[in-house]
Amino acid sequence: MGSYIPNTRAQREEMLSAVGVSRVEDLFAAVPHEMLLEHLDLPAGLSELEVRRAVEAMAAKNKVYGTVLRGAGAYRHFIPSVVKSVISREELVTAYTPYQAEVSQGILQAIFEYQTMICALTGMEVSNASVYDGSTAAAEAIAMCRDRKKNKALVSACADPQTIAVMRTYCFGSGMELEVVPAKDGRTDLEALKAALTADAACVYLQQPNFFGNIEDAKAAGEAVHAAGAKYIMGCNPIALAVMETPAECGADIAVGEAQPLGLDLAFGGPYLGYMAANKAMFRKLPGRIVGQTHDVDGNVGYVLTLTAREQHIRREKASSNICSNQALCAFAAGVYLSAMGAEGLRQAAKLSMSKAHYLAAELAKIGLPRLHEGPFFHEFATKCDKPGAVLKALDEQGILGGLAVDGGILWCATEVVSKEEIDRAVAIIKEVC
Amino acid sequence: MKLIFEKGAPGQHLSLLPACDVPEVEIVSPRAEAPELPHLSETELTRHYTALAKRVHGVNDGFYPLGSCTMKYNPKINEDMANLPGFTNIHPLQPEETVQGCLEVLHTSAKLLGEITGMDAMTFQPAAGAHGEFTGLLLIKAYHKNRGDSARTKIIVPDSAHGTNPASAVMAGFTVVNVPSGPDGCVDVEALRSAVGPDTAGLMLTNPNTVGIFDRNILEITKIIHDAGGLCYYDGANLNAVMGVVRPGDMGFDVIHLNLHKTFSTPHGGGGPGAGAVGCKALLAPFLPGPVVEKNENGYRLAVPEHSIGRVKNFCGNFGVVVRALTYVLTLGQEGIPEAAKNAVLNANYMMKRLSEKYTMAYAGPCMHEFVMDLQDLKAATGCSAMDIAKGLLDHGIHPPTMYFPLIVHEALMIEPTETESRETMDEACDVFLALWDLAHETPQALHDAPVKTPVRRLDEVGAARNPVLKYTPND
Numbered sequence: 001m002g003s004y005i006p007n008t009r010a011q012r013e014e015m016l017s018a019v020g021v022s023r024v025e026d027l028f029a030a031v032p033h034e035m036l037l038e039h040l041d042l043p044a045g046l047s048e049l050e051v052r053r054a055v056e057a058m059a060a061k062n063k064v065y066g067t068v069l070r071g072a073g074a075y076r077h078f079i080p081s082v083v084k085s086v087i088s089r090e091e092l093v094t095a096y097t098p099y100q101a102e103v104s105q106g107i108l109q110a111i112f113e114y115q116t117m118i119c120a121l122t123g124m125e126v127s128n129a130s131v132y133d134g135s136t137a138a139a140e141a142i143a144m145c146r147d148r149k150k151n152k153a154l155v156s157a158c159a160d161p162q163t164i165a166v167m168r169t170y171c172f173g174s175g176m177e178l179e180v181v182p183a184k185d186g187r188t189d190l191e192a193l194k195a196a197l198t199a200d201a202a203c204v205y206l207q208q209p210n211f212f213g214n215i216e217d218a219k220a221a222g223e224a225v226h227a228a229g230a231k232y233i234m235g236c237n238p239i240a241l242a243v244m245e246t247p248a249e250c251g252a253d254i255a256v257g258e259a260q261p262l263g264l265d266l267a268f269g270g271p272y273l274g275y276m277a278a279n280k281a282m283f284r285k286l287p288g289r290i291v292g293q294t295h296d297v298d299g300n301v302g303y304v305l306t307l308t309a310r311e312q313h314i315r316r317e318k319a320s321s322n323i324c325s326n327q328a329l330c331a332f333a334a335g336v337y338l339s340a341m342g343a344e345g346l347r348q349a350a351k352l353s354m355s356k357a358h359y360l361a362a363e364l365a366k367i368g369l370p371r372l373h374e375g376p377f378f379h380e381f382a383t384k385c386d387k388p389g390a391v392l393k394a395l396d397e398q399g400i401l402g403g404l405a406v407d408g409g410i411l412w413c414a415t416e417v418v419s420k421e422e423i424d425r426a427v428a429i430i431k432e433v434c
Numbered sequence: 435m436k437l438i439f440e441k442g443a444p445g446q447h448l449s450l451l452p453a454c455d456v457p458e459v460e461i462v463s464p465r466a467e468a469p470e471l472p473h474l475s476e477t478e479l480t481r482h483y484t485a486l487a488k489r490v491h492g493v494n495d496g497f498y499p500l501g502s503c504t505m506k507y508n509p510k511i512n513e514d515m516a517n518l519p520g521f522t523n524i525h526p527l528q529p530e531e532t533v534q535g536c537l538e539v540l541h542t543s544a545k546l547l548g549e550i551t552g553m554d555a556m557t558f559q560p561a562a563g564a565h566g567e568f569t570g571l572l573l574i575k576a577y578h579k580n581r582g583d584s585a586r587t588k589i590i591v592p593d594s595a596h597g598t599n600p601a602s603a604v605m606a607g608f609t610v611v612n613v614p615s616g617p618d619g620c621v622d623v624e625a626l627r628s629a630v631g632p633d634t635a636g637l638m639l640t641n642p643n644t645v646g647i648f649d650r651n652i653l654e655i656t657k658i659i660h661d662a663g664g665l666c667y668y669d670g671a672n673l674n675a676v677m678g679v680v681r682p683g684d685m686g687f688d689v690i691h692l693n694l695h696k697t698f699s700t701p702h703g704g705g706g707p708g709a710g711a712v713g714c715k716a717l718l719a720p721f722l723p724g725p726v727v728e729k730n731e732n733g734y735r736l737a738v739p740e741h742s743i744g745r746v747k748n749f750c751g752n753f754g755v756v757v758r759a760l761t762y763v764l765t766l767g768q769e770g771i772p773e774a775a776k777n778a779v780l781n782a783n784y785m786m787k788r789l790s791e792k793y794t795m796a797y798a799g800p801c802m803h804e805f806v807m808d809l810q811d812l813k814a815a816t817g818c819s820a821m822d823i824a825k826g827l828l829d830h831g832i833h834p835p836t837m838y839f840p841l842i843v844h845e846a847l848m849i850e851p852t853e854t855e856s857r858e859t860m861d862e863a864c865d866v867f868l869a870l871w872d873l874a875h876e877t878p879q880a881l882h883d884a885p886v887k888t889p890v891r892r893l894d895e896v897g898a899a900r901n902p903v904l905k906y907t908p909n910d
Contacts, residue, residue, distance in 0.1 A: 272748065
C-alpha cells in the first residue's frame, strides 16, 4: 500500500509511550465501541506505479479532439507556457488561504494584481479575489442586490442555461424570486425586460456576448434597468472585454463572469474561476475575500485580506455570504495569463477568435447552414441545421468536436487556436453530410 | 517589492500568437481605451512571479500545523494525474461516450468516498466546504418541502461551530438556533433536547468537534434530532481524525460534506480551488444537484435525480480536484486510510503531551487529530497573546496554528500536525513553542516585535480596512 506517514513503527511505539497509552486504539476511547468500523470495503492500497497505471487507464477512455468548435461556457484558448510554469510552484500550490500575511505576501500581492487587472478589463472600481465560477458569481451578484422591498431578480433567457440554473438554486435557498426575461431573435427582448421591471425588481442579469454568441445592446438594457430603479449586473466573457465596451461603459453596477478563458484548461469543467467586480457604491456588499494594500510597522508596503467584517467567520449568521475561499491558484493563473498576453496580446486573441468565428459562419452559410439569428456576434454563433446529429457525428469521426446542438440548430465557436485549414476541413466534412 | 504594473516598459511583450489567416473583422461597439495590463518581457515576467512565490510559506516550505485545515503533504503523483492530457483537454460538454474516463473518475470516487463515510450517494458539484454546506442544507430543505412539512425552518448549530455553518444555514433560508457547548467542549445534550421541536429542520455538527474532541454522546445527539423529525448534517472538516475508523453514516448523519482539499490531500492553492463533495443517505439522493453519474451495462451516463435541487455550479464541479483525491484514495486503500487517521491522532496527542509541559490545554486529552491551547494565563502573566506566540513562530520558519478559533476559547491556538509530519519535525516545533513560552516570560517585548525575519513585518490591518486600497493606481 502507499503511505505518506514518515514515522516508523519503532518511532510510533516511542510516541505512544510518551503519550502514556499502549495502543493507538486507546486514543479513540471516546468513540462508542459499537460504532467502530469492522471492515472498510476499499481496494488494497497501491504503489505509485500501479496508481499511475490505473488513473492513466481512465484518462485513456476519454477522447481528446484535435479541433474544438464548441464553447457554450468553456473555451479552448491558447495558454502561454509561463502560466503553468508559474502556477506549478510548490509554494503557491500547497499554501493555505493567506491568513498569516507576513508569510503570504506572494499570494496576497498576486491577488491584488489580479484585482487590478479585473478592474482594468471591466472598467469597474473594485474586484474581489474571485469566487468559484462564472455562474456562482452571477448568483452571488443577485444576492448582493436584494433588499427588503425588492425581492425579485430578472435574468435574460439568453444567459447560459447553467447560469440560470445555478441562480434558481441559490434563490430556492434565499427565497428570492427569479424571473426569466424572454428572448427575441437570439437577444434579450428589451420590451419584455421593461415590462418585467416592476417595483419589486432588485436587479437584472444580462450576459454579454450572450449564450448564442450574439452581442446585446447592453447600454440600452442598462438604461432601462436603471430607469426602473434596479441594479444592473453584466456577465461578460473576459476575452471579449479586450475589445468590447466594458460593463462600466454600459452602466453596470456589478460585473461578473467565467474567467476560465484566461489561461485555464477545459479540464472537464473545473476548476474554473469566477470574477466579480462592482462599482464603488456596492463594493462593500461584495462576497468573498478582498486583498488590500497597507504597510507594516517599519513602513514597508504590504498586503492583507481586508474588509473581513463582511465575512462569515466574523458575522456568522449575519454574513451576506458563506464563501470563505476563492479560487486563488486559478486567479493566480489568470493574472499570469493577462500579464503574459498584455493588452495587445489579449486584443489579438479576441480579434483572432472573432475573425475565425466569422470566417466559419461565412463558410457554413455557403454550404446551407445559415445563421439562426442576425446581427453582430463575437466568437460564437448559432446556425440552422436540419440534421445536427449526422453533422456532429461526421465531424467526430474525423477528430473534430463540432458545435453544441441547441434548439433549432447548432451553436458553434472558434477561437485563436483554430486555423483556417482546420475550419476548411470541418466545412468540407459537413458539406458531405448536408 | 514592486507591483507587476511598475515593471517593464510599454512595447515589451511575449511572442505568442500568429498572424490572422482569415479576413479580419472589426468589433461594432469597441471599448473606448485598451485595458491597462502589464507589459513585460518573458524574463522579467517569470522573475516577478518567482519572486512572489518565494514570499509564500507552503506545506513544502516547512511545518504548517494550521488547526482545522489539515495541511497534510500534497503528493506529487496527484498533480501528475490531474494534469494528464486525457483530462485537461476534455470539453465539459463533449458527448457522454467520449468522456467515459471522466465519468469513471466521478463514479469511482463517489463509491469509494461513500464507503469511507457511510453514505449512499454523492455529488462533486460544490467547489468548497462552505459550498457543500449550502448544498447539503438545500437537500434538507427540499426533503422537508417534498414531504409537505413547511414548518421546519430552523437549523441548530453549536456555538463551537465553524462560522460557515450559520452563514450557510441563512443562505439556505433557515433561521439559526445556537446551542451552547458543555464544559467539555461537546454538545450540551440537555440544551439540545430543549432546543428541538416541530420547527427543527436539522442539526449541523462537526465530530470530532472544533476543539478536537470526539463527542461520545453522538448517537444520542443524532437520535434527539431524528426523533424530533429533523435531519443531521456532518461538517466533514475534521474527517481526517476518523476516516476508516468510524463513519459519519454510522454516527447517525444523513448528509455530509467532505473537504477533499483537507482530508484527501489535494492542495489548497493559497485559498482554492478545493472541492466540497456532498454525500447523503438514500433518503436524500433524489434531491442531489444534477447531473450525477450512473452506471449501466453500456457504461457511464449523466442523469438528473428525480427531485433535484438544481445546479449549484457549472458542469460537474472542480473535476481536477476529484482526480487528485481519487489518486490519493487509490494509493492509501483499505489499510492506508485508517492508518492515516490513527497517525494523525497519534501525532496530535504527542505534541499535546509535549506542549502540556508549559502550555495550558483548553480541554483535557486525549485529543483527536488536533487540540486547542488556551493562552489566557500566559497573557495574564506576561502580556504575550496567542497572536504574539504565532508571530514568534514565523521567525522560526513554522506556520502558526489557527488563532482565536473556536470562539469559545479566548486566547486559542489550535494545532493540527497531520499524519504526514515526522516526529523529528514535531520535536523541533515543540522545542520552539516551549522556547517562546520562556521568551514571553523573559523578554515579552521580543514577541510583541515579532516577526523580524519575514519579508514584511506585522501589517496595519485596521488601516487597510479604514482606507481601502484595493487596486493599483498609477501615481502620475
